[in-house]
Amino acid sequence: MIQSLLVANRGEIARRVIRTARRLGIRTVAVYSEADVDLPFVREADEAVCVGPANPAQSYRNAEAILAAAKSTGVEAIHPGYGFLSENADFARTVEANGLIWVGPGPDAISAMGDKINARNLMAAAGVPVAPGTTDPAADVDAALAAAESIGFPVMVKAAAGGGGMGMAVATDADSLRTEYDKVRAFAERMFGDGSVLIERYFPRVRHVEVQILGLADGRVVALGERECSVQRRNQKLVEESPSPAVSPELRQRFLAAAVRAGEAVGYRNAGTVECLLDPGSGEFFFLEMNTRLQVEHPVTELVYGVDLVEEQLRAASGLAPNFDPDALVPSGHAIELRVNAEDPKRFLPGPGVVKTWVEPTGEGVRVDSGYAMGTTVTPFYDSLMAKLIVYGVDRAEAIARARAAVAGFEVAGPKCNLPFFAELLENEEFVSGNYDTGIVSRMR
Known part of the structure; x- marks a missing residue:
């Protein structure tokens, strides 16, 4: 097992990784920005190194500073958490080139899945269902229009290098496509340094369902069930649950088999997530993207399967067998996660503070x-x-009842907070029934 670990992240995910590492007897090093010096994760690590000012480009995305911290503290491995450098293939390669262990999938898998068009094409070749869309970037507006006419409106205009719900827009006709294409392309160039744009069919009523995969040290890829992630604002998740109330046992087997094929197609190792769109009417699902890292919502899978996914990441990176039987994975009960954000509960605009x-x-x-x-x-x-x-x-009804009580007992003052939204959601008939889709938040507002 790895004996020392630098956690290249902040906040709750840094604390989460440190907690498991401490249980396993692994020495931990936190890196932090000047703005985060007083946060709990800095105190909870065995050692902490300031890597720059508040601007993430100068701290948490500063690869040179993080590598320097790893070398100065003599760690064996780096865990990137999610966001920041977690899906940066060049950083992963540099970590490995410096003789350190990267706690994540290999750089080639990150590269393969980092471009949405390339990922779609790879998945289609592997027999994973993909939504109708372009197999090459739409080079200009005319190419985008031609693609949309072939696919049929409405279409989704997506940054090929985007992720986390960023760089996406819906076009309902040719005029709106002209506008959205230019906006998405400019955003993608600014945010990702890559203006490539993908055109894909848009499903007005759809559910967002994803599968947790784990690439083991022996080369096998296993799937640990699905998560429902359809409660979203601005294409970004607010609530996740496992199992999905929309997935039957037969559909679940198809989901899991497709996710395993997706992982095997890129020789996947460590934790990852295969995200899909589910048409609740037809039961068809389509590959959306693969997140080559640990997801924010991993705890619901941990609770339902009784598996510590951070431990499994560390075991896989260490070349060790998993701490569970891959051939006897049996889910039990129901878990729901609510993302408590510093934002107002109506318009979801950020509201930082003490x-x-x-x-x-x-x-x-x-x-x-x-x-x-x-x-x-x-x-x-x-x-x-x-x-x-x-x-x-033990079931979804009990999980919802416990969520209601927990939301009522969670007290936050100072920053704005979206807890009142969750209190409303947990009483919403559509959510409680389980028969909801990605439009639920807009219908509530």
Whole structure:
């Protein structure tokens, strides 16, 4: 097993990785920006190194500073968490070139899945269903229009190098496609340094379902069930649950088999997620993208399968067998995760500030993965996620009941907070029935 680990991230995911590493007896090193010096993860690591100012480009995305911290502290491995450098193939290659262990998939798999068009083409060749769309970037507006006419409106205009719901827009006709193509291309060039644009069929009523995969040290790829991620704002997730209330046992087997094929197609190792769109009317599903890292929502899978995914990442990176029987994976119960963000509960606009009250709920089946505490400050420099409230029950009804109680018992004051939205959602008839889709939040507003 790896004996020392640098966590190249911040907030709740840094604390999450440090917690498992400590349980396994692994020495941990945190890196932090000047803005995060007072956050809990900095204190909880065995050692902490400041890697730059608040601007993430100068700190958490500063590969040179992070590598320098790894060398100066003598760690064996780097865990990137999610976001920042986690899906940067060049950084992963540099880590390995410096004799360090990268706790994640190989750089080639990251590269293969990082470009959405290339990923679509690879998945289609592997027999994974993909939505109708372009097999090459739409070089200009005319090419985009021709593709849309062939696919049929409405279409999704997507940055080929994008991720996390960023760089996406819906075009309902030729005029809106002209406008959105230029916007997405400009955004992609600015944010990702790559203006390549993909045109894909848009499904007005669809569910977002993903499968957790794990590439083991012996080369096998296993699937640990699915997660429902259809409660979204601006194409970004707010709530996840496992198992999905929309997935039958027969459909689940098709989902899991497709996800395993996807992982095998790129020789996948370590933790990853195959994201799909599910047409609830026809039961058809289509590959959306593969996230070559640990997902924010991994705790719901952990609770349902009784597996510590961070431990499994570390075991796979160490060349060790998993701490579970891959041939006897049996899910049990139901888990729901609510992303507690520093944003207003109506328009979901960020609202940073000093945390004046922070009381986490407790009780049976309640877990809180938090990045903040009383007296800390949510700054405007990073994602608004403050904590993840995860609940578990023997079935979905019990999980929802526990979620209601936990939301009522979670007290946050200072920053804006979206907890009132969750209180509303958990009483929403559409959500409670399980018969919802990605449009649920807009219908609530």
